[in-house]
Amino acid sequence: MSLDMERFTRLGEETIYAAHRIVSENKQQRMEAEHLLLALLSQQEGVMSQVMAKSPETIAAIEADLDEFIRKLDKNRSTSTEVYLSHSCEQIIKKAEQEADFLKDEFLTPEHLLLGVINHTGTTASRVLRRAGITYK
Numbered sequence: 858m859s860l861d862m863e864r865f866t867r868l869g870e871e872t873i874y875a876a877h878r879i880v881s882e883n884k885q886q887r888m889e890a891e892h893l894l895l896a897l898l899s900q901q902e903g904v905m906s907q908v909m910a911k912s913p914e915t916i917a918a919i920e921a922d923l924d925e926f927i928r929k930l931d932k933n934r935s936t937s938t939e940v941y942l943s944h945s946c947e948q949i950i951k952k953a954e955q956e957a958d959f960l961k962d963e964f965l966t967p968e969h970l971l972l973g974v975i976n977h978t979g980t981t982a983s984r985v986l987r988r989a990g991i992t993y994k
Contacts, residue, residue, distance in 0.1 A: 886933040890982035949973035
């Protein structure tokens with residue numbers, strides 16, 4: 858799956874680029890759901906800061922869980938610096954697109970990406986959100 862960046866808002870693009878940066882900084886090659894959620898958490902004006910405004914301790918706990926998971930992922934052993942989307946990340950973006958379409962939104966926002974993470978169960982990212990009480994309602 859290739860990303861159609863034209864479908865993203867500026868903040869949506871920034872989320873994808875921030876996740877890409879996290880992958881690269883960790884010398885990894887595959888973007889996972891956890892990279893994407895960590896990127897969402899890092900946005901100062903982002904949806905996660907609004908969702909968790911009253912609980913900075915919860916954000917810190919989620920970040921710690923995500924950091925631990927990311928540190929355990931395989932490092933890139935090749936000389937390639939290209940970053941690929943994992944299957945789970947592809948599914949999250951598809952779910953985000955479905956949410957945007959359902960809501961009749963033309964562009965993908967960080968909110969749609971968060972809904973995609975929440976709805977793609979089976980990832981560490983969705984589990985830490987559920988533990989923090991963040992679910993799809």
